Amino acid sequence: MRFIDSNLISDMQDLKYELKKQIIQELNLQDIKPEDIIDDAPLFGDGLGLDSIDALELVVLMEKYHGVKILDETVGKKVLASINTMAEYIVEENSKKT
Amino acid sequence: MKIFVTGIGVVSAIGLNAEENLCSLRSGVTGIRRSSVYNLMLGEVKLCNEQLIQLLNLPNEDFSRTTLLSILAAKEAWGKNKIVDDIRTGIISSTSVGGLDRIEKYYFESQTNKSSESYKLMTHDNGRTTERVAAELGVSGYIGTISTACSSGANAIMQGARLIEANKLDRVIVGGCDPLAIFDIKGFSSLNIYDQEICKPFDESRKGLNLGEGAAFLVLENDQSISITDNTPLCLLSGWDNATDAFHQTASSANGKGARLAMINALAKANITSEKINYVNAHGTGTGNNDLSESIALKTVFGDNIPPFSSTKGFTGHTLAAAGAIEAVYCVQAIRSQTILPNLNFSTPMTETGMIPEKTFRPGTQIEYVLSNSFGFGGNCTCLIFGKAN
Amino acid sequence: MNVSELNPASELIEPDYSEFIPAMDRRRMSKVIKMAIACSIDCLKQAGLDQPDGIIVGTSMGCCVHTKNFLDKIIGANDGPLSPTSFIVSTHNTIAGQISLLLKNHGYNITHTQNSLSFEQALMDGILCIQNGYSNVLIGGADEEEDTIYNMKARLNDETIHLTHGASFFILSGKAASPASVNLIDVGSFGLINNPSKIIMRFLDSNNLSSEEIDLVLYANTEHKKTDELKMIFGQKKIFDYQKISGTYYTNSAFAMNYGIDILRLRSHPVFGNSIGKVLVCNNLIPENLGLILIDNKNQLG
Numbered sequence: 001m002r003f004i005d006s007n008l009i010s011d012m013q014d015l016k017y018e019l020k021k022q023i024i025q026e027l028n029l030q031d032i033k034p035e036d037i038i039d040d041a042p043l044f045g046d047g048l049g050l051d052s053i054d055a056l057e058l059v060v061l062m063e064k065y066h067g068v069k070i071l072d073e074t075v076g077k078k079v080l081a082s083i084n085t086m087a088e089y090i091v092e093e094n095s096k097k098t
Numbered sequence: 099m100k101i102f103v104t105g106i107g108v109v110s111a112i113g114l115n116a117e118e119n120l121c122s123l124r125s126g127v128t129g130i131r132r133s134s135v136y137n138l139m140l141g142e143v144k145l146c147n148e149q150l151i152q153l154l155n156l157p158n159e160d161f162s163r164t165t166l167l168s169i170l171a172a173k174e175a176w177g178k179n180k181i182v183d184d185i186r187t188g189i190i191s192s193t194s195v196g197g198l199d200r201i202e203k204y205y206f207e208s209q210t211n212k213s214s215e216s217y218k219l220m221t222h223d224n225g226r227t228t229e230r231v232a233a234e235l236g237v238s239g240y241i242g243t244i245s246t247a248c249s250s251g252a253n254a255i256m257q258g259a260r261l262i263e264a265n266k267l268d269r270v271i272v273g274g275c276d277p278l279a280i281f282d283i284k285g286f287s288s289l290n291i292y293d294q295e296i297c298k299p300f301d302e303s304r305k306g307l308n309l310g311e312g313a314a315f316l317v318l319e320n321d322q323s324i325s326i327t328d329n330t331p332l333c334l335l336s337g338w339d340n341a342t343d344a345f346h347q348t349a350s351s352a353n354g355k356g357a358r359l360a361m362i363n364a365l366a367k368a369n370i371t372s373e374k375i376n377y378v379n380a381h382g383t384g385t386g387n388n389d390l391s392e393s394i395a396l397k398t399v400f401g402d403n404i405p406p407f408s409s410t411k412g413f414t415g416h417t418l419a420a421a422g423a424i425e426a427v428y429c430v431q432a433i434r435s436q437t438i439l440p441n442l443n444f445s446t447p448m449t450e451t452g453m454i455p456e457k458t459f460r461p462g463t464q465i466e467y468v469l470s471n472s473f474g475f476g477g478n479c480t481c482l483i484f485g486k487a488n
Numbered sequence: 489m490n491v492s493e494l495n496p497a498s499e500l501i502e503p504d505y506s507e508f509i510p511a512m513d514r515r516r517m518s519k520v521i522k523m524a525i526a527c528s529i530d531c532l533k534q535a536g537l538d539q540p541d542g543i544i545v546g547t548s549m550g551c552c553v554h555t556k557n558f559l560d561k562i563i564g565a566n567d568g569p570l571s572p573t574s575f576i577v578s579t580h581n582t583i584a585g586q587i588s589l590l591l592k593n594h595g596y597n598i599t600h601t602q603n604s605l606s607f608e609q610a611l612m613d614g615i616l617c618i619q620n621g622y623s624n625v626l627i628g629g630a631d632e633e634e635d636t637i638y639n640m641k642a643r644l645n646d647e648t649i650h651l652t653h654g655a656s657f658f659i660l661s662g663k664a665a666s667p668a669s670v671n672l673i674d675v676g677s678f679g680l681i682n683n684p685s686k687i688i689m690r691f692l693d694s695n696n697l698s699s700e701e702i703d704l705v706l707y708a709n710t711e712h713k714k715t716d717e718l719k720m721i722f723g724q725k726k727i728f729d730y731q732k733i734s735g736t737y738y739t740n741s742a743f744a745m746n747y748g749i750d751i752l753r754l755r756s757h758p759v760f761g762n763s764i765g766k767v768l769v770c771n772n773l774i775p776e777n778l779g780l781i782l783i784d785n786k787n788q789l790g
Binding site: 194196198201202205206209210223224225226228229232233237238239240241242243244245246247253257260261264266280281284285287288289340341342343344345346347348355356359474475476477478 | 543548549550555556558559562563565570571572575576577578579580581582584585586588589591592593594595596597598599600601602603605606609612613616619620636637638643677678679680681738776
């Protein structure tokens with residue numbers, strides 16, 4: 001039986017919300033609100049419609065705001081797929097540091 | 099109407115003049131070195147501004163490096179030409195940095211030292227550096243500057259030819275220059291587009307580009323001008339075209355449409371078929387995207403008969419606006435010396451194409467036509483074709 | 489048609505850019521790119537065209553706001569991670585490039601950046617295209633205002649100038665599209681000159697015209713002496729300083745050509761008089777550079 005830590009869940013919710021706000025700001029998505037971005041929706045291509053320049057900006061965002069580096073294009077493609085994958089990566093990388 | 103190339107001048111990481119550049123191409127020695135300041139591989143011209151000012155006998159002013167490198171190359175190309183009333187002469191240069199090397203220096207200074215107003219003195223713009231070169235050579239009248247990122251130099255050459263063809267000018271100095279500027283060094287860094295070692299154009303394991311700096315100019319003349327100057331034609335500028343990829347601001351399309359259009363139309367302008375091309379000097383930056391896109395475009399244009407091709411950016415680095423002009427000079431030298439130029443650092447062909455560039459400096463080749471590609475941000479694609487003068 | 493002169497509080501009159509540019513594209517565009525795209529789309533619509541054969545832009549300062557932004561980002565990043573967007577859209581040819589991207593245009597695409605002569609050189613280039621067989625070329629002049637990294641007042645040696653910005657675009661064609669079409673007779677770009685009057689007379693002469701045949705001269709300069717010379721050649725009543733309505737930016741001769749075309753279409757003006765058939769734009773904004781644009785309304789369709 002696993003016990004779910006409700007603190008962890010709310011931390012995760014906060015992190016995802018922060019990410020959405022940061023993405024809107026850094027990518028200058030003027031007409032979009034955090035509520036419009038769905039956690040598991042694809043950020044690139046059909047979903048939010050981001051492109052390769054946005055991908056570079058997201059890499060910068062991850063390092064600047066969350067201290068995690070994405071050094072590899074293959075890793076980048078997986079990590080930046082959605083809000084969920086971005087948040088999971090941040091938590092995973094930061095837990096390695098503690 | 100024939101457009102004759104009668105003068106060339108070049109300064110780059112592999113030499114301060116045309117002869118030195120050709121020697122380096124022959125010896126296979128790259129000019130790209132690790133910069134201690136940036137921990138990056140860069141193709142620097144081996145003279146600082148103060149040394150250039152001394153070499154050029156200029157007053158001790160705060161010149162933009164764009165001006166200094168341009169004057170050095172333009173003077174070499176201009177040679178013993180003189181301004182006379184009977185020859186309508188113009189100059190068309192190209193640059194993306196222009197006076198930005200001065201602006202950034204003073205802007206950074208002013209931001210860290212709030213009391214410094216020195217940046218307010220900076221008034222350089224792209225056109226200003228060309229005017230300074232024009233003044234040095236005594237040219238007035240048509241003084242122009244083109245800025246289309248990495249295809250700029252080629253476009254300046256094309257523009258000069260078009261003005262001669264339209265009977266607006268008889269003689270024109272054409273080319274381009276970009277110095278290394280912090281703006282570009284940091285800019286390309288933010289794109290994650292560098293190879294941390296020396297670039298490997300067209301190689302399967304290529305990782306990106308190295309930045310370089312330099313300047314190059316050519317003198318173009320029509321029959322009427324040559325009948326007065328008596329200059330010896332080095333070769334002909336036979337064909338040219340500019341087209342747009344319209345795919346993305348920085349990336350080239352998978353099928354290289356813009357590149358293909360430029361090459362096809364340049365061949366049509368030169369009134370030759372693709373079989374006549376004996377050597378291609380490729381844009382070949384060493385990035386994953388460009389080299390693949392350009393390869394596909396070459397395959398589409400040349401089919402199974404791709405001529406010997408190479409990128410010389412392994413020697414000079416990617417000199418941005420100057421690239422099209424520096425590589426045009428190399429094409430002129432290739433025709434003059436009947437030599438295929440080498441592509442450094444190649445060992446494994448790309449899986450997608452299997453294409454193998456020329457690895458050695460190959461004199462004694464029959465060369466009648468050379469094709470040169472230059473592609474820039476904004477999907478700007480330019481192709482020049484040079485032909486042997488008889 | 490009366491256009492009021494600028495005052496210190498005058499602001500750029502802009503359209504709603506969302507009518508021309510989708511949000512995902514607009515977010516990266518500085519003002520000069522948005523202005524140019526809006527003008528271009530409007531121009532093509534007026535001409536009834538989907539695509540031009542070529543796109544030629546004259547801009548002196550290019551995307552200087554993005555240039556400054558990136559310099560600020562370099563300072564702010566302090567050797568840390570650096571945001572690339574401003575760098576990517578800072579090249580001078582981003583304007584022409586973004587137009588081609590939006591239109592999916594694969595034609596000729598060039599950007600001229602010869603400070604105050606940028607637009608004239610773009611026009612000359614356009615004429616070459618038409619002479620080489622292109623049917624329609626989109627040509628424009630555009631500059632945005634950015635006063636921190638480039639000191640235009642110092643460059644022009646005039647602290648009194650009113651810095652502004654703007655974009656003016658045109659479709660150049662080999663044939664008159666309608667009775668409203670105006671003829672572009674000739675364009676000249678003259679750099680490092682010291683005798684503009686002589687060059688003006690030679691330019692008119694090469695077009696078989698005397699100064700009396702010019703009905704209106706739209707001029708720009710920063711030296712009173714040059715205005716006196718223009719008055720001597722053309723007469724006081726015929727000359728007008730277009731910077732009074734455009735303000736100062738390097739490609740404002742494009743604005744002047746636009747204004748001249750509007751007047752030629754009406755053939756008269758409340759101030760400049762009736763029977764206006766020939767207009768000369770005389771751009772001497774930088775004293776040692778002279779741009780000349782000659783337009784008339786001799787109707788090609790009869």
